[in-house]
Amino acid sequence: MAKPQFTKLPTHIAFIIDGNGRWAKKRGLPRTAGHKAGIDRLKQIVYEAFDLGIKCVSVYCFSTENWNRPEKEVNYLRNLFIKLLNGKYFDFEGRKIRLNVMGDYTKFGQEVSDGVVRTLHNTSKYDEHILNLGINYGSRDELAKAFNDMQKDGLTNISPDDITNYLYTKDLPPLDLCVRTSGEIRLSNFMLYQVAYAELYFTSTFWPDFNKRELYKALTDFASRKRRYGAIKEDKE
Ligand code: IPE
Ligand code: IPE
Ligand code: MG
16 A cells, blocks of 8 residues: 555554453453454554654553453553563564553553563663653543652742653653543543643554554644644644
8 A cells, every 4th residue: 555645644643442351252262362463553654753753752551541441451461461472463663663651551460560661771862753652641540740840849839841841751752642442531630741732643543453554644734733722724834
């Protein structure tokens, strides 16, 4: 399939990769098979986004609420994260991808923690592409942490820019587009502050079925949006 040309692209796109379980159920497979298909798809879509010229891709991998799932499923996801951090899915070095992580990943134990610390360190020199993963991420926790950290640092008279600078995304470009798959029309505690002026795109496609064509559809839709930022008429971009 030829790569389409877009009149404008997001600099920073985020994915709420939902529907792995239902994708598997529909096929009579265990939910874990959906997560496996989901991470294979993730690799393809993240690489495609980078190849198109999108700089930063954020991904909701595991929420602070996902601990309510059965231990078996959580363990399966933990193992996928370990593999990902060991370079099984993304060639961080070869592709010059900088990792950024949102959330208290230490709750996943030593192997995940070591993998995150090592990969953050090894990839911090890259600036071309950024992969930002939400691992035990919740926007409400992120905001509470930001306010606690600002208090510790003695900040008073807090401004919106101060808040931005204390979020996990402080080093990333502003979020332009947030995509959620699987038909749910909600944010489920994802990047609530960052999404303030992002465009939202919802599709009923389950994440493992979200192929390049689906990505192009989302990007074509984004290109047609008029981002007014409260002003009148002119697209401010
Ligand atoms: C999203 O798919 C992946 C994670 C939350 C880790 P789900 O596992 O939520 O799939 P559904 O929503 O149950 O189909
Ligand atoms: C959001 O999906 C979390 C991730 C995609 C990691 P959920 O499937 O957990 O969200 P809800 O429960 O439908 O809101
Ligand atoms: Mg879900």
